[in-house]
Amino acid sequence: MRDTPSKLITRKVRTMTYYESANGEIISKDRAIQELIKHGCLPQENGDVLCLENGDAHEFFNELGERDFYSAQEVLNWLGY
Secondary structure, eight states, X not given: OOOOOXXXXXXXXXXXXXXXHTTTOEEEHHHXXXXXXXXXXXXXXXXXXXXXXXXXXXXXXXXXXXXXXXXXXXXXHHTTO
């Protein structure tokens, strides 16, 4: 007969969301632009100059300002997270 524990201890593990994982993170303007591309707000660069003065990118910079760094969560908020 094998020894078995008298009580089974279970633990619920909660997975952090993408938004939650960005808490307190600061990202560069280049990284913010990559997030816009990743979320379909900008076309990907294909050797051409990426135009940031039209469409979603223009709205992004108008709303959040054109800066060197951004809070990762403010970028995700803007993207609708």
